[in-house]
Amino acid sequence: MKDIKNLIYTIRGVKVMLDSDLAQLYGYTTKAFNQQVKNNIEKFDTDFRFQLTKEEYNEILRSKNLTLELENDFLRSKNLTSKEQRGGRQYLHFVFTEQGIYMLMTVLKGELATKQSIILIRTFKEMKDFILTNNIIEHKEILQLP
DSSP, X not given: OOOGGGGEEEETTEEEEEHHHHHHHHTOOHHHHHHHHXXXXXXXXXXXXXXXXXXXXXXXXXXXXXXXXXHHHHHHHHHHHHHHHTTOOOSOOEEEEHHHHHXXXXXXXXXXXXXXXXXXXXXXXXXXHXXXXXXXXXXXXXXXXX
16 A cells, blocks of 8 residues: 555645545445444534535546556556546545544444554654654744754
8 A cells, every 4th residue: 555644635724535545445435434424424524524525526536647656556446537527525624633533443343443543543643743743843943042
């Protein structure tokens, strides 16, 4: 599987992941994945999970097409749009914030779910650490601290 960082997008000012990408990571079909979430919907407040607008989803597709490094990824993106045009997906994608992904750990069970949850937690922590470190470096440069 490709680098998980490439599956994280900024929408409405927060880092999120698509339901379809999370479903694939966890070894579910998107439909089964979303059904598991629906069965536990009380755990997913609107700041944990929300539905994309068509414009937001199109922006993600544009982002994917601009930054894709592997031919396989490009074909997957093309298949997503063509599948929607054929009527394969009847609703707009849901996305999960970092907190929503943590909540998924209480919903999705099994060895693969545990393994992927650990990887996702570490990825988000690494991204936060990177941002924090770069902000400290920038502030040192601005203040001209040693």
